Amino acid sequence: MALTRLTSANAIPDDSIANVKMANIVQSKNIIINGDMQIAQRGTSAASVTGDGYKTVDRFINEMSSAGTWTLSQDTDVPSGYGFSSSLKYDCTTANGSLSAGSWGFISQRFEGQNLQYLNYGTSSAQKLTLSFWVKSVKTGTYIVEMVSFATTKSQSQSYTISSASTWEKKTITFTGDTATAIANSSARSFNLNFWLVAGTTYTSGTLNTSYNTTTNANRAVGQVNLADSTSNNFWITGIQLEAGDTASEFEFLPYDVNLLRCQRYFQCSFEQGVTPGNNEANYLMQDCSCYASNSCYFGTPLFCEMRADPTCVYYTGNNSSSSGNKITYYNGSWTNGTAANAVLTDKYVSASASISSSANQSILLQYNYTFDSEL
Amino acid sequence: MNITSAQYHFDTFLQKNTCIKAVINGQDLLVPLDENNRHYQAIQEWAAIDGNNIIDNGA
Numbered sequence: 194m195a196l197t198r199l200t201s202a203n204a205i206p207d208d209s210i211a212n213v214k215m216a217n218i219v220q221s222k223n224i225i226i227n228g229d230m231q232i233a234q235r236g237t238s239a240a241s242v243t244g245d246g247y248k249t250v251d252r253f254i255n256e257m258s259s260a261g262t263w264t265l266s267q268d269t270d271v272p273s274g275y276g277f278s279s280s281l282k283y284d285c286t287t288a289n290g291s292l293s294a295g296s297w298g299f300i301s302q303r304f305e306g307q308n309l310q311y312l313n314y315g316t317s318s319a320q321k322l323t324l325s326f327w328v329k330s331v332k333t334g335t336y337i338v339e340m341v342s343f344a345t346t347k348s349q350s351q352s353y354t355i356s357s358a359s360t361w362e363k364k365t366i367t368f369t370g371d372t373a374t375a376i377a378n379s380s381a382r383s384f385n386l387n388f389w390l391v392a393g394t395t396y397t398s399g400t401l402n403t404s405y406n407t408t409t410n411a412n413r414a415v416g417q418v419n420l421a422d423s424t425s426n427n428f429w430i431t432g433i434q435l436e437a438g439d440t441a442s443e444f445e446f447l448p449y450d451v452n453l454l455r456c457q458r459y460f461q462c463s464f465e466q467g468v469t470p471g472n473n474e475a476n477y478l479m480q481d482c483s484c485y486a487s488n489s490c491y492f493g494t495p496l497f498c499e500m501r502a503d504p505t506c507v508y509y510t511g512n513n514s515s516s517s518g519n520k521i522t523y524y525n526g527s528w529t530n531g532t533a534a535n536a537v538l539t540d541k542y543v544s545a546s547a548s549i550s551s552s553a554n555q556s557i558l559l560q561y562n563y564t565f566d567s568e569l
Numbered sequence: 570m571n572i573t574s575a576q577y578h579f580d581t582f583l584q585k586n587t588c589i590k591a592v593i594n595g596q597d598l599l600v601p602l603d604e605n606n607r608h609y610q611a612i613q614e615w616a617a618i619d620g621n622n623i624i625d626n627g628a
Binding site: 244245246380381382485486489491501502503504505506507508517518519533534535536537538545546566567568569 | 570571578580581582583587588590594596597598599600601602603605606607608
């Protein structure tokens with residue numbers, strides 16, 4: 194490709210760059226991480242889901258109780274022509290048409306307080322937040338989306354309507370700012386954004402709370418349809434963006450590596466993208482180490498980036514028989530499994546010990562995989 | 570989180586407890602002793618309930 198030297202004759206004049214265009218190239222305006230559902234380090238599908246946990250696409254936690262059984266997956270069904278390649282799909286596999294009062298189910302993302310200081314909560318300059326997203330559902334009707342302050346137990350709910358079954362629709366919702374209570378400046382959990390799917394009367398029997406108030410359960414999800422009432426019910430969501438101000442801008446697409454790195458502050462693993470963590474995978478880490486004493490060795494794993502907190506660790510065997518309980522594989526004349534445990538770990542590295550069968554100063558070869566989790 | 574057991578791991582080289590071996594939602598986890606870790610927070614809440622204890626065998 195030929196390069197042209199920039200001169201005063203061919204330079205772009207300052208006044209030809211419109212502010213409105215520049216506004217859309219500011220990176221990380223989106224408070225949501227992985228809003229385009231591109232990253233799925235834990236695997237692309239999780240079946241028989243009935244309870245809480247991070248299941249498939251990164252940063253989105255499933256919160257659920259007595260709300261049917263679901264398969265969650267990273268799906269390729271997306272709104273056509275808007276640049277998306279993935280969505281998060283909820284597929285109801287066992288219905289619950291008669292919810293108990295305390296039934297609940299929602300998709301949630303949790304935020305660190307230190308990333309939200311610019312919102313100026315607790316002052317008269319508290320900024321509004323505007324949420325935009327694409328959604329598609331077999332079941333039409335009213336749905337609730339909610340901002341919850343974890344530290345102050347205040348919340349605010351807004352409703353939206355899915356008008357056409359099985360059709361992608363873009364929704365935009367604005368939340369008022371909280372002028373009364375500041376957000377703690379730390380890496381701890383401060384806010385949740387919840388997309389309700391299922392709500393029993395405990396959460397629907399009051400009046401929808403549409404400004405920041407101390408959370409009253411009865412006012413949280415008033416009007417929410419029961420998405421769990423049929424196994425025909427599927428729900429997809431993607432393109433989630435939460436930004437300061439009262440207008441929604443175009444979705445901020447980040448390069449894959451940037452998106453992955455943002456997710457890795459909260460979850461890292463040695464498995465390939467899309468592979469569900471488990472024992473006896475074809476690919477694994479290999480590491481030589483020397484035993485400082487009989488029947489014990491230490492090994493270390495540097496982290497891809499600084500994690501939010503010291504991570505919870507799970508170790509898996511290498512190319513050897515599966516075994517539960519944080520087993521790693523080592524070679525001592527034959528491939529055997531030993532038991533791993535944390536030794537010294539920080540948000541920058543993890544050192545672990547392994548109980549094995551060896552003599553002091555013996556050099557052994559380890560095979561293992563891992564997941565490190567510091568989600569909120 | 571459904572916590573069914575929790576036990577401190579004592580490291581004989583470092584001579585201190587280095588993590589909690591816990592079974593949470595049916596999975597064996599190695600939970601760091603970090604108050605900012607959500608599993609550690611959940612274990613502390615679980616241990617505060619009568620009848621629940623983090624087993625500590627010490628040295």
